[in-house]
Amino acid sequence: MRIFQIQNANVSESNALATLHAQGLPDQGFVWIACGRREFEVQQAQIQATLQQLCGLQLVDLHISDLLNNQLPSHYDYTSQYDVLVFRRLAAGNSQTDLDKPGLPLTQVPARGGPPILRRIDTSPVGFAVFDRVLLTVHPTDCAVRDAYAAKLLQAASAESHAAGARLPTSPADLMLRIINQMVDGYLALRRELTQQLDHWQAELLNPKARFNNWSSLLDARLALHHLDEICEEQRSSIQDWIEAIKTWPEARTEAERRERDLLQVRSRDVLEHIERVVHHVRRLEQSAETAVQMHFSAQSHRTNDIMRTLTALTAVFLPLNLIAGIFGMNFDFIPLLHAQAGFWWAMGSMAMIAVALVVVFWRKRYLARTER
Numbered sequence: 001m002r003i004f005q006i007q008n009a010n011v012s013e014s015n016a017l018a019t020l021h022a023q024g025l026p027d028q029g030f031v032w033i034a035c036g037r038r039e040f041e042v043q044q045a046q047i048q049a050t051l052q053q054l055c056g057l058q059l060v061d062l063h064i065s066d067l068l069n070n071q072l073p074s075h076y077d078y079t080s081q082y083d084v085l086v087f088r089r090l091a092a093g094n095s096q097t098d099l100d101k102p103g104l105p106l107t108q109v110p111a112r113g114g115p116p117i118l119r120r121i122d123t124s125p126v127g128f129a130v131f132d133r134v135l136l137t138v139h140p141t142d143c144a145v146r147d148a149y150a151a152k153l154l155q156a157a158s159a160e161s162h163a164a165g166a167r168l169p170t171s172p173a174d175l176m177l178r179i180i181n182q183m184v185d186g187y188l189a190l191r192r193e194l195t196q197q198l199d200h201w202q203a204e205l206l207n208p209k210a211r212f213n214n215w216s217s218l219l220d221a222r223l224a225l226h227h228l229d230e231i232c233e234e235q236r237s238s239i240q241d242w243i244e245a246i247k248t249w250p251e252a253r254t255e256a257e258r259r260e261r262d263l264l265q266v267r268s269r270d271v272l273e274h275i276e277r278v279v280h281h282v283r284r285l286e287q288s289a290e291t292a293v294q295m296h297f298s299a300q301s302h303r304t305n306d307i308m309r310t311l312t313a314l315t316a317v318f319l320p321l322n323l324i325a326g327i328f329g330m331n332f333d334f335i336p337l338l339h340a341q342a343g344f345w346w347a348m349g350s351m352a353m354i355a356v357a358l359v360v361v362f363w364r365k366r367y368l369a370r371t372e373r
Contacts, residue, residue, distance in 0.1 A: 001035040001043070002150060006168055006175075011157035013150075017043065021050045030133040030172050034146050040138045043067055047136070055131045057081050067127035067138040074125065074234040076241035083130040083173075087180055088123050088231050089145060090278070091188035121190065121224075126183065128176045135172035137179070145183050152182075170260055177267045179239060184235075184274040191281050197221075198285055202292040218289065225286040232279040239275060243268045313367040317358045329371045359370055 003020055004013045007029025014020065017033075025031060031054065033047070040047065048058045059067075062082045066072055077084045126145070127138035139146045156168055169175035198221070246265055252258035328335065328347060337343030362368045 001033070001039050002146070004032040004034070004150070004153065006030055006032065006153070009157065009168065011153055011168065013154065017046050017050050021046075021053050024052050025133055030135065030175075032135045032137070032172070032175060034137045034139060034150070036141045036143070037068060037070065038137050038141060051131070051134065051136070054134050055081070059129060059136075063129065067129070070124060070140075072125050074238040076229070076238045076245065078245060081131070083128075083242075085128045085130070085176065085180075086123045086125050086239060087183065087235060087238060089140075089183045090121055090123060090228065090231065093153070121187070121228070123228075126179075128179075129302065130172045130176055133172065135175050137176075145179065145186065149179050149182055156357075170263070173264055174260075174267065177264070177271055180239075181274060182272050184271065184278060187278050194285065198289055198292070202288070202295075218293070222286065222289050225282055225289065228282045229279070230285060232275060232282055236272065236275045236279065239268065239272045243272065303351070309367055313362045317355055317362070320354050322360070324351055324354075 001015055003014045003018070005014075005020075005026050020031065020033075034114065035043070035047070044064065045362045051058050053242070059082075060079065063077065063079075066077070066086055072086050074088045124140040126140070126143070129136040129138075137146065153168070167177055171343055189358070245264065246261070246268065247260070247364070252261050261344065324347060328338065337346055340346075
């Protein structure tokens with residue numbers, strides 16, 4: 001568990017709920033409590049007591065169940081005192097938890113099917129409980145997104161970052177949107193490798209000299225992309241619900257509050273735009289994989305047609321030759337050229353001329369032409 005106190009231009013970190021419970025909220029700013037899902041389950045009573053001390057209220061039982069559910073889809077919910085947003089991430093890694101050691105990942109993770117890049121995408125949900133001055137986040141075990149943004153937050157609080165114009169989050173909602181934005185951008189960093197993998201499969205599918213036999217991985221990829229599409233739709237729906245909820249908040253009383261509200265709306269729309277990019281990319285990859293399979297079978301059908309056309313043309317070339325051979329093989333006593341000294345050569349010459357003429361005709365009609373690859 002990691003606890004951050006963010007006030008003015010300073011960020012301090014601790015990992016003890018008891019200390020935060022005793023000190024209370026800072027005079028200005030807010031508190032970010034980030035914990036793993038298993039840690040949240042084990043220390044549920046202490047966290048609820050801390051929220052009661054800091055905010056004067058606790059999480060309702062239904063929201064606790066949502067935050068503990070590792071299969072919950074992205075969605076938004078609210079009460080009169082706080083908001084809850086569950087957002088499924090698209091990140092590299094695995095999130096299985098060792099139940100005997102809360103907060104620690106499993107040493108061995110069961111393998112999944114499909115291409116390597118899709119096996120590395122973890123879609124575990126991250127829960128956010130947004131209070132007025134407290135942000136509680138529930139992450140998968142060993143969450144790289146939490147640690148990466150925590151490092152970014154501490155760096156932004158340094159003197160050098162202040163000199164460079166780096167800004168700290170101004171509210172728990174602002175911090176939540178920044179974390180979500182980093183989660184979405186984490187998938188955008190993986191899209192190049194994913195595109196290269198599917199492009200490689202497309203090249204193999206369309207190569208007439210290659211024998212593509214990796215159909216199980218391709219099927220797993222199509223199913224995984226379809227699953228990612230559904231997850232992205234849930235993400236977009238939850239952020240849209242959040243944006244609509246912001247519009248229902250009480251009217252800002254000061255210019256500073258109004259500006260902060262506008263910044264939240266702008267940042268929310270920016271997150272939604274990033275999700276739209278992910279949806280567009282996933283759908284394009286899904287369509288590309290489907291198109292590659294269709295083009296593969298179309299190319300195989302075209303190749304089969306070429307082979308059948310060539311065999312038909314060759315059969316047509318030898319058909320009149322078989323007819324001539326059959327005529328001269330009849331058991332009649334009187335057949336022209338049968339007893340002539342040059343009859344054999346006349347028959348062979350005629351058969352050769354007919355064959356050459358048919359080959360030339362078929363070649364000009366492209367029945368025997370070489371297909372360009």
